[in-house]
Amino acid sequence: MDITRELTDAAILDEIGARLVRRRLEAGLTQAALAREAGVAKRTVERIEAGHAAELGTLIRILRVLDLMAGLQGLVPAAPASPLALLANRGRRRQRASGRRAASAPGARPWTWAE
Numbered sequence: 002m003d004i005t006r007e008l009t010d011a012a013i014l015d016e017i018g019a020r021l022v023r024r025r026l027e028a029g030l031t032q033a034a035l036a037r038e039a040g041v042a043k044r045t046v047e048r049i050e051a052g053h054a055a056e057l058g059t060l061i062r063i064l065r066v067l068d069l070m071a072g073l074q075g076l077v078p079a080a081p082a083s084p085l086a087l088l089a090n091r092g093r094r095r096q097r098a099s100g101r102r103a104a105s106a107p108g109a110r111p112w113t114w115a116e
Contacts (some may be wrong), residue, residue, distance in 0.1 A: 015052035022050045024067045038066045 002008075002016050025035050032050070036043040039062040049055045049063065064070055 011052065014054060018050045018052040021063065021067070024069065025050075028067060030066075035063065035066055039063045 004013055004016055008016075025032070030038075032046045033043050036046045039046075039059075041059055041062060045055065045059060046063065049060070061070075061073070064073065
């Protein structure tokens with residue numbers, strides 16, 4: 002099954018758990034062996050494979066043992082720096098977002114202090 006935005010969180014967790022089971026079995030590891038190598042409890046491996054949520058750090062440990070770290074690169078790809086943005090910011094990268102501003106209604110008067 003493809004993981005898409007239309008799937009529920011529970012369905013995505015189930016699919017990730019099923020994929021991890023397949024990769025663990027292909028690697029010839031038991032849940033206990035995977036847990037030992039990853040430095041987590043066997044119950045944690047059981048829960049992740051059953052589709053329960055886990056901490057990101059725990060998942061990273063398991064992915065490292067299963068040699069799946071390359072998949073994390075696609076999880077949050079590095080954002081390329083825009084040359085025009087760097088020029089406008091004098092070579093500095095943005096540190097904060099200003100948020101989205103609500104568009105004013107057409108013909109609306111700007112807000113002023115009441116007098």
